[in-house]
Amino acid sequence: MSVRELVLSYARGRWHARGGEVDLVHRELRGLEGLIEAHMTSEAAPVEVRLQFDMSALPRWLHQYHGHYCNYTLRVPPRGMRA
Amino acid sequence: MTTNRRWHSGMFGTEDWWSVWIGLAIFAASLASLAGVDLVGWMARPRPWEWTNLSSEFAWSKLFAPASAGYASWHPLVSWAATYFVFTALFATGARFLRLDVRRFVIGFTVLFVVTWAAWVVGNELHLTIVDAAVDGRNRYAEAQLSWGLQLGEGAPYLLALIAGLVLGNFAKGFAATRLAEAARPEWYIKTAIVFLGVNLGAQTIEASGFAVDLVLTGAAATFVAYLFFWPIVYAVARKWFGFKRDVAAVVASGISVCGASAAIATAGAIRAKPVIPVTVSMVVVIFAMLELIVLPGLYTAFLPDQPIVNGAALGMTVKTDGADAAAGALLDELMIARHLQLTGEQWQTGWILSAALLTKIWIDVFIGIWAFVLAIVWIRNVEKRADAVQVSPMEIWFRFPKFVFGYFVAWGVYFLLATQSEALAATLDTGTAVVAGPMRTMLFMLTFVAMGAMTNFAKLKGMGKIALLYGLALVVVIAPIAYAVAYLFHRGITPPLAP
Numbered sequence: 001m002s003v004r005e006l007v008l009s010y011a012r013g014r015w016h017a018r019g020g021e022v023d024l025v026h027r028e029l030r031g032l033e034g035l036i037e038a039h040m041t042s043e044a045a046p047v048e049v050r051l052q053f054d055m056s057a058l059p060r061w062l063h064q065y066h067g068h069y070c071n072y073t074l075r076v077p078p079r080g081m082r083a
Numbered sequence: 084m085t086t087n088r089r090w091h092s093g094m095f096g097t098e099d100w101w102s103v104w105i106g107l108a109i110f111a112a113s114l115a116s117l118a119g120v121d122l123v124g125w126m127a128r129p130r131p132w133e134w135t136n137l138s139s140e141f142a143w144s145k146l147f148a149p150a151s152a153g154y155a156s157w158h159p160l161v162s163w164a165a166t167y168f169v170f171t172a173l174f175a176t177g178a179r180f181l182r183l184d185v186r187r188f189v190i191g192f193t194v195l196f197v198v199t200w201a202a203w204v205v206g207n208e209l210h211l212t213i214v215d216a217a218v219d220g221r222n223r224y225a226e227a228q229l230s231w232g233l234q235l236g237e238g239a240p241y242l243l244a245l246i247a248g249l250v251l252g253n254f255a256k257g258f259a260a261t262r263l264a265e266a267a268r269p270e271w272y273i274k275t276a277i278v279f280l281g282v283n284l285g286a287q288t289i290e291a292s293g294f295a296v297d298l299v300l301t302g303a304a305a306t307f308v309a310y311l312f313f314w315p316i317v318y319a320v321a322r323k324w325f326g327f328k329r330d331v332a333a334v335v336a337s338g339i340s341v342c343g344a345s346a347a348i349a350t351a352g353a354i355r356a357k358p359v360i361p362v363t364v365s366m367v368v369v370i371f372a373m374l375e376l377i378v379l380p381g382l383y384t385a386f387l388p389d390q391p392i393v394n395g396a397a398l399g400m401t402v403k404t405d406g407a408d409a410a411a412g413a414l415l416d417e418l419m420i421a422r423h424l425q426l427t428g429e430q431w432q433t434g435w436i437l438s439a440a441l442l443t444k445i446w447i448d449v450f451i452g453i454w455a456f457v458l459a460i461v462w463i464r465n466v467e468k469r470a471d472a473v474q475v476s477p478m479e480i481w482f483r484f485p486k487f488v489f490g491y492f493v494a495w496g497v498y499f500l501l502a503t504q505s506e507a508l509a510a511t512l513d514t515g516t517a518v519v520a521g522p523m524r525t526m527l528f529m530l531t532f533v534a535m536g537a538m539t540n541f542a543k544l545k546g547m548g549k550i551a552l553l554y555g556l557a558l559v560v561v562i563a564p565i566a567y568a569v570a571y572l573f574h575r576g577i578t579p580p581l582a583p
Contacts (some may be wrong), residue, residue, distance in 0.1 A: 008087060011359045029355055033472075052086040058182075058348075059360055061538065062365055065272035065344035065404070067097035068087050068482040070352035072459075073474040 003048045009057035025039040040076045087482045098271040103490035105405025106278025110351045116515030124151025127162040128522040150518045191266030199529045216424045236421025242415045244529045248536015259537045271408035271533040275489035276527035281494025282520040283434045301573040302446030305400045313340030330356040340365040343403030347422035351457035354462040372407035373539040380415035388422045392574040395436040399443025412440025435579035452483035464551035
């Protein structure tokens with residue numbers, strides 16, 4: 001199992017995932033996760049992708065109400081087990 | 084980039100944590116009174132004044148003066164300047180860590196501070212405040228020989244601050260948006276004031292421990308009602324009657340029924356909704372919270388003047404942002420005290436109705452992290468059906484926990500432990516903490532009123548049709564009546580102690 005960390009954000013109606021050489025964009029989060037999964041095709045072992053939302057993607061006036069949006073882990077199965 | 088990666092992330096990067104640091108720093112400074120050193124008595128405090136008296140012989144000392152006798156030799160303007168510089172420096176330091184534009188913040192803060200003080204000083208004019216009633220055989224209204232009076236008590240400065248803020252937010256929109264936006268952070272100011280209020284709760288716990296237990300019980304009931312009663316009703320109505328999609332309905336339900344903008348953001352994050360949804364819902368929540376702040380304290384005071392603690396607790400369940408709830412609680416506190424004095428000649432102690440409003444709300448706030456975590460699990464398993472691919476850590480509960488609550492309970496615990504050692508120690512302690520819990524706390528409440536008004540633009544309700552309609556419907560038909568019934572069940576007949 002390998003672990004990757006990506007920063008998730010949302011701007012102009014699109015979700016973004018960035019980190020290292022990864023820079024992916026999609027209109028839907030589910031679609032973005034599909035792109036992340038496809039990007040990991042070279043990995044033979046399962047990959048744990050830790051996604052951390054960048055709060056600066058939300059308007060500043062909103063931060064005073066809550067300082068966190070979401071973090072979650074996307075488990076990408078090894079190459080041979082992907083649909 | 085602002086992400087929460089570790090448990091200590093954001094300790095110097097969120098308003099929530101900075102309310103703890105500023106609140107506890109000033110509270111700690113007030114404890115120097117135990118060593119005979121007064122580090123907070125320079126704080127300026129407005130004084131009751133009457134305009135014919137002032138115009139016949141003007142003196143700054145008639146308008147305001149240093150809070151402690153140890154600083155009585157200071158000119159009032161020096162005391163006011165010290166107040167401005169200390170609070171500006173503290174919040175500007177926080178603003179720097181929050182990566183705000185410090186120059187713009189200081190300019191905005193200065194405008195809000197001046198407006199706050201203008202409202203506070205004008206609001207202490209006797210024609211606005213003093214109540215026509217005899218207390219301990221003295222009728223100060225009659226003694227002042229006033230020909231008329233609004234008799235609003237200490238609620239008058241709050242009302243003026245609210246009006247001033249709303250004028251800025253709605254009639255000077257450009258100025259508010261460009262010059263004040265960086266500093267118009269009512270949640271930051273109110274959370275700092277709530278840390279100060281820990282002292283009040285400590286004093287109230289010493290005076291009536293049963294009251295504190297009562298508030299804890301109501302808080303538990305309020306939490307149950309908000310999460311397990313209001314939420315499913317509003318969610319069902321949003322889905323079936325208004326046709327909202329699942330994610331929108333969930334975010335709207337949390338915003339309307341749990342704890343406002345905070346709950347909307349937490350829920351949206353938990354179900355990984357597009358951020359545009361909580362942004363829209365939060366705009367509606369903020370405007371409705373302002374409407375509740377304008378309407379509910381006056382309504383409860385006029386129609387239910389004999390149920391002070393019921394009214395306070397009902398506010399805590401009904402008003403959905405911390406700033407609006409605490410502000411509405413403070414306004415209700417002052418208006419009800421003045422009204423009761425008018426009707427009976429008895430004067431209740433200040434702060435008890437506010438505590439009822441606040442503690443009920445804090446209970447609801449505390450559980451938002453757990454609620455969002457449960458919702459995330461349910462969403463992944465039952466809605467998205469992706470339990471095999473997506474995992475959420477329990478650390479999310481911590482990231483969503485409202486940190487200012489720590490400050491509130493630390494101030495409460497420290498005050499309670501020290502004040503219960505001996506009466507002499509309690510008296511010495513109070514020389515410092517009375518300034519923190521008194522004028523400093525009041526000033527931050529006033530600042531909250533102005534800042535909240537300045538960022539509330541009612542015109543933004545245009546285009547929010549369905550969400551605004553659902554909010555209004557849920558508030559009037561579901562939330563306000565049930566909240567009042569629950570508060571009545573627990574607190575009917577309970578009144579604050581009489582002022583000494």
